[in-house]
Amino acid sequence: MDKQEQKHKRRVRYKGTHPRSYKEKYKELQPEKYGDTVAHVIRKGSTPAGMHISICVKEILEFLQIVPGQIGLDATLGYGGHALEMLKCLDSKGHLYALDVDSIELTRTRERLEKLGYDDKILTIQQMNFSNIDQITAGSGPLNFVLADLGVSSMQIDNPDRGFSYKNEGPLDLRLNPNKGISAAERLKEISKDELQGMLIENADEPYAEEISRAIISKIKKGTDITTTTQLQCIINDALQFIPIDKRKDEIKKSCQRTFQALRIDVNNEYEVLYEFLEKLPDSLAPGGRVAILSFHSGEDRLVKKSFKRLLREGVYQEIAPDIIRPSTEECRLNSRARSTKMRWAIKA
Numbered sequence: 136m137d138k139q140e141q142k143h144k145r146r147v148r149y150k151g152t153h154p155r156s157y158k159e160k161y162k163e164l165q166p167e168k169y170g171d172t173v174a175h176v177i178r179k180g181s182t183p184a185g186m187h188i189s190i191c192v193k194e195i196l197e198f199l200q201i202v203p204g205q206i207g208l209d210a211t212l213g214y215g216g217h218a219l220e221m222l223k224c225l226d227s228k229g230h231l232y233a234l235d236v237d238s239i240e241l242t243r244t245r246e247r248l249e250k251l252g253y254d255d256k257i258l259t260i261q262q263m264n265f266s267n268i269d270q271i272t273a274g275s276g277p278l279n280f281v282l283a284d285l286g287v288s289s290m291q292i293d294n295p296d297r298g299f300s301y302k303n304e305g306p307l308d309l310r311l312n313p314n315k316g317i318s319a320a321e322r323l324k325e326i327s328k329d330e331l332q333g334m335l336i337e338n339a340d341e342p343y344a345e346e347i348s349r350a351i352i353s354k355i356k357k358g359t360d361i362t363t364t365t366q367l368q369c370i371i372n373d374a375l376q377f378i379p380i381d382k383r384k385d386e387i388k389k390s391c392q393r394t395f396q397a398l399r400i401d402v403n404n405e406y407e408v409l410y411e412f413l414e415k416l417p418d419s420l421a422p423g424g425r426v427a428i429l430s431f432h433s434g435e436d437r438l439v440k441k442s443f444k445r446l447l448r449e450g451v452y453q454e455i456a457p458d459i460i461r462p463s464t465e466e467c468r469l470n471s472r473a474r475s476t477k478m479r480w481a482i483k484a
């Protein structure tokens with residue numbers, strides 16, 4: 136046998152049938168290439184990966200009554216779906232300001248809207264927290280309409296690198312602006328059991344706050360760093376094994392959702408910035424100016440409701456939505472993420 140034959144031949148590595156990364160897994164992430172896949176996913180009632188389906192578009196446009204020449208603000212640009220509809224109403228006359236704290240998605244949305252022909256003549260996009268709305272109006276003047284669609288976008292939830300969902304393995308981050316503040320993993324390292332329990336109750340009405348916070352803090356005290364989404368999910372799962380078997384799976388799922396929500400609200404100071412935004416809104420609106428806010432959990436909605444009601448009593452608003460507005464049954468069927476939406480509106484006196 137000559138030397139050449141004896142030489143060890145490396146086996147060709149089995150690549151497997153599974154996609155290796157988030158990007159390879161979902162064709163929807165390249166909508167220009169796979170338009171049919173995107174349409175099919177939406178018809179099935181799901182949100183294509185890398186996209187966000189805007190909620191209550193019809194209700195928002197009916198209320199805002201945007202006409203060409205007006206000046207408005209989309210305080211939460213996200214995928215830009217609402218912004219696009221508002222820009223169509225402006226018909227190249229007037230101006231739309233749009234904000235988002237998320238530098239990652241903001242860049243993609245800016246490119247998408249630019250490709251559709253919306254440049255800085257009609258649209259100004261800024262990476263900014265909506266709590267600084269006064270900095271926008273210092274340049275724009277009073278606004279005729281404002282939209283705030285609170286919380287997270289589907290792109291953020293679906294991207295495992297952001298750590299927003301317990302369903303995918305990823306770093307336990309949960310920051311809307313990954314360059315600011317501390318991640319949820321870092322936050323857990325410094326928090327006491329009582330503070331964590333309070334956070335779970337206040338931010339998510341978590342019924343098992345005591346058990347979950349005890350389990351998390353006990354792990355940390357034993358020297359375990361909770362750095363990934365699935366690590367946290369496993370701790371919650373282990374802590375709730377006392378729930379009767381027939382309800383356990385469902386209850387654990389809800390507790391995971393609520394715990395992630397509570398942490399997200401905390402690391403992004405969501406209540407504080409919403410409060411500041413609501414306080415600054417009246418001075419940002421022109422007389423007769425209209426604001427619509429979509430919220431996704433009771434804590435947010437309570438803040439909006441209280442602010443609108445107080446400012447109506449004080450005569451700052453001439454009218455507010457008498458009750459919450461919900462997306463239609465059909466919209467909820469087509470987009471399960473719409474189900475928890477509550478819309479409220481106000482008109483400046």
Ligand SMILES: C[S@@+](CC[C@H](N)C(=O)[O-])C[C@H]1O[C@@H](n2cnc3c(N)ncnc32)[C@H](O)[C@@H]1O
Pocket residue numbers: 187188189190210211212213214215216217218234235236237240263264265266284285286287288289311408
């Ligand atoms: C539900 S999405 C908005 C979706 C958007 N309306 C659309 O049609 O595509 C919420 C967006 O608001 C952003 N956001 C959340 N809190 C914010 C804040 N305080 N200031 C600015 N943007 C914020 C999030 O980063 C996210 O992109």
